[in-house]
Amino acid sequence: MEPEEFLDAGERVVAFILQKTTGHGSGVALERHDAMVFELRDAKIVRLDYYNNRDQAAKAVGLPG
16 A cells, blocks of 8 residues: 555545555456545544545545545
């Protein structure tokens, strides 16, 4: 998992990530671009939501996709 970009959304932070993996038996390489939204309170993560794409995560925090 590699972070690609972070967006400040007030009390939340959106992290856009790239996930890479290779099938153990097949050797097939896969890449996914996903996102996570971290909700912060008192400098601690109090909630984490996972999204399958950038647009879903951006909409969840009220930003354009």
